[in-house]
Amino acid sequence: MDLMLAYDNSRNARITLDAVKEMFGPLNPSITLVSVIEDVGSATSGADDLFNEQYEEQKAGVEAAAAELVAAGIPATVMLAEGDARKMILRATEEKNPDVLVMARHSHQPDHKPLGFITKRIDAIVEEFDHMTFGSVSAFLARRVKCPVLIIPTHEPAA
Amino acid sequence: MQVSDLFRFRNREIRALHLTWIAFFITFYVWFNMAPLASSILASSDWLTRDDIRLFAIANVALTIPARIIVGMALDKWGPRRVFSVLMVSMAIPTFFFAFGDSKEQLFVSRLVLSSVGASFVVGIHMTALWFKPRHIGFAEGFYAGWGNFGSAAAAMTIPTVALVLYGGDDGWRYAIATSGAIMAIYGVFYWFAITDGPTKDTHKKPRKAAALEVSSFRDLVLLVIFTVPLVGILSILVYRVQMMGYIDGFVASLCYGAIAVVVLYQVWLAIRVNVPILKKGVPKDDRYPFSSVAALNTTYFANFGAELAVVSMLPMFFQETWGLNPVTAGLIASAFAFVNLVARPMGGLVSDRMGNRRFVMLAYMMGIAIGFALMGLLNSSWPLIIAIAITICCSFFVQGAEGATFGIIPSIKRRVTGQIAGMAGAYGNVGAVFYLFIFMFVTPSQFFFIIATGAAVSWLVCYFWLKEPQGGFGEEYVLSSVDQAIAAEARQKIEAEAELAELFTGSEKVTLADRGSSLTLTARFKDLDDLRAALSRIGKRGKEQPAQ
Numbered sequence: 001m002d003l004m005l006a007y008d009n010s011r012n013a014r015i016t017l018d019a020v021k022e023m024f025g026p027l028n029p030s031i032t033l034v035s036v037i038e039d040v041g042s043a044t045s046g047a048d049d050l051f052n053e054q055y056e057e058q059k060a061g062v063e064a065a066a067a068e069l070v071a072a073g074i075p076a077t078v079m080l081a082e083g084d085a086r087k088m089i090l091r092a093t094e095e096k097n098p099d100v101l102v103m104a105r106h107s108h109q110p111d112h113k114p115l116g117f118i119t120k121r122i123d124a125i126v127e128e129f130d131h132m133t134f135g136s137v138s139a140f141l142a143r144r145v146k147c148p149v150l151i152i153p154t155h156e157p158a159a
Numbered sequence: 160m161q162v163s164d165l166f167r168f169r170n171r172e173i174r175a176l177h178l179t180w181i182a183f184f185i186t187f188y189v190w191f192n193m194a195p196l197a198s199s200i201l202a203s204s205d206w207l208t209r210d211d212i213r214l215f216a217i218a219n220v221a222l223t224i225p226a227r228i229i230v231g232m233a234l235d236k237w238g239p240r241r242v243f244s245v246l247m248v249s250m251a252i253p254t255f256f257f258a259f260g261d262s263k264e265q266l267f268v269s270r271l272v273l274s275s276v277g278a279s280f281v282v283g284i285h286m287t288a289l290w291f292k293p294r295h296i297g298f299a300e301g302f303y304a305g306w307g308n309f310g311s312a313a314a315a316m317t318i319p320t321v322a323l324v325l326y327g328g329d330d331g332w333r334y335a336i337a338t339s340g341a342i343m344a345i346y347g348v349f350y351w352f353a354i355t356d357g358p359t360k361d362t363h364k365k366p367r368k369a370a371a372l373e374v375s376s377f378r379d380l381v382l383l384v385i386f387t388v389p390l391v392g393i394l395s396i397l398v399y400r401v402q403m404m405g406y407i408d409g410f411v412a413s414l415c416y417g418a419i420a421v422v423v424l425y426q427v428w429l430a431i432r433v434n435v436p437i438l439k440k441g442v443p444k445d446d447r448y449p450f451s452s453v454a455a456l457n458t459t460y461f462a463n464f465g466a467e468l469a470v471v472s473m474l475p476m477f478f479q480e481t482w483g484l485n486p487v488t489a490g491l492i493a494s495a496f497a498f499v500n501l502v503a504r505p506m507g508g509l510v511s512d513r514m515g516n517r518r519f520v521m522l523a524y525m526m527g528i529a530i531g532f533a534l535m536g537l538l539n540s541s542w543p544l545i546i547a548i549a550i551t552i553c554c555s556f557f558v559q560g561a562e563g564a565t566f567g568i569i570p571s572i573k574r575r576v577t578g579q580i581a582g583m584a585g586a587y588g589n590v591g592a593v594f595y596l597f598i599f600m601f602v603t604p605s606q607f608f609f610i611i612a613t614g615a616a617v618s619w620l621v622c623y624f625w626l627k628e629p630q631g632g633f634g635e636e637y638v639l640s641s642v643d644q645a646i647a648a649e650a651r652q653k654i655e656a657e658a659e660l661a662e663l664f665t666g667s668e669k670v671t672l673a674d675r676g677s678s679l680t681l682t683a684r685f686k687d688l689d690d691l692r693a694a695l696s697r698i699g700k701r702g703k704e705q706p707a708q
Contacts, residue, residue, distance in 0.1 A: 036631070039570045039571050039574070040296055040297065040570060040574075041296060041297030041300075041508075041512075041567075041570050042284075042288050042296045042297065042300055042570060042577070043284055043300065043566055043569060043570065043577065043578070043581035043585075044284055044285055044288040044577070044578050044581070048574055048575055048577070050288070050292075050296065051574055054292075081631055082631050083571070083629075083630065083631015084515065084571075084631055086515055087515060087631060088631045091631075118166075140515060
């Protein structure tokens, strides 16, 4: 089966990668890792260098993930894109037409900070707002992607 | 980056962010310390007229455009820390001049000079960009801009109280303005010692030099030239107005016109000189970008930030006179317009990011502005004050959201020239402010609001036809266009050459390789003749050993 995995080299993406290996490994899938490097969103010329830095970092990360899959006996290819994460992943699914798209449920998980109580509240509100209003990447894709979507929860504390 | 990270004061970058937004906040506080006091100033001095105050309001935003250009160059040379400190300390001087000036000319000139303080925005954006990782930079810059811009609201809210209650008397406004200037100067000195240009010594490095924005076709070049002219050309209407009011005579005015014409022609010539060789060679397809999108964003910033600057300058007086309020209340109510900034501007960026269709968001916001200002145009004393305040706040929500949306699109047009695109659009905000405030001298507040509404509607039309939804792309060949790769290769070669040179000239004090126009200049400095001889003999020996090179 053809499986597409949205991978941005974050903690959540690694959780998803492990879940995919565990769940789909026995089915001998071939996996396409899609990684979208988002624009820096800065209004200065320095952003060019910053973007390249981010690009290299993410590229290295996704290639390492692909190598990990190959080492585990799962054929994997990497697809790099630049732009808006949701639109580019949507376009990737339209081009490749995978059997299933797997992604993390993005989360700004609050953790312990100075002024713990207040900051936890603020983060919780921001996160709630995140999910209530316009929808995160996964919500957007769940509504629009034409192939089946699997969204992996990422709320368990990082190992 | 999480919102709560902002409380991590021990992080150096968080501290830098806080120090920088406070600096920006103070400069905006000083920049807009006149509008809320306008009526007090009028009342305390019988040699001032309403027209003078309106002229000062234009002067207050006029020189920001040239100042941005100069500050931009200074940033490349000296880095944001020094530029910001010097700007804050030096701009305290015209603030004092304005505070204690006792003739029209003194007040006018000091406001004109003080308008340079508006360039502080660029400095802080640069500083923020030096401190934050790419993933966090959007949030950091949004936070910086949002809270810093709040300075104008803070001025409207607090400065009448300081002037009338704390100091009191006819000269209260003078002491209030002087105090804000003194605080700015003190903070400028503090800023110098409190911050560095980025986390490491070499974070601040010189960016690629570019004299003018690159474009992709001859049609775009024509558009660029057309859009370059008003940037400085707009100052001519200020000169016209100043001459009409008798501040300067015909001779001085023609000198000013001449100077403006020279600067405009120089900029146009730069645009042509930079672009014609590129266009003749042909721009590769993967490196093209639509300049018409930039043009459309120039008009949106003209119609939103320009309108904001203009409205902030006249709103306190409008409320005071229409509803017969006292200056403190009017200032407080008028500050609602700028106060919304805290939420509205980041919201604009957020909506643009989240909705997935930036063009649609931009169009919706511009439509909102047009409707909002049209409603404000209908306001008069027969309306309940509370409804007027509600309309003002709603309108402001759209105005500032549109600013956020404009800067939400800019980074995705063409990354290599983002700084220049942002600079041009930003400057158009000031062009808009000067233009609108010029118009304001001839019309009533209601007509003024209708004119701003029309401006927004025109900008909506331009966006409808010209603004293109930015697209992403797949694969490496899309990410870096061939021209980007050529530039990167050249930079790599330069670094290699520098390393080779450093090896050749070991023992010399300093070796630099610099671009001078179309050629390279190599500078090496030696302590004395012996060192130079040693270096020369090394080069000679190397040359003999490797005749092939």
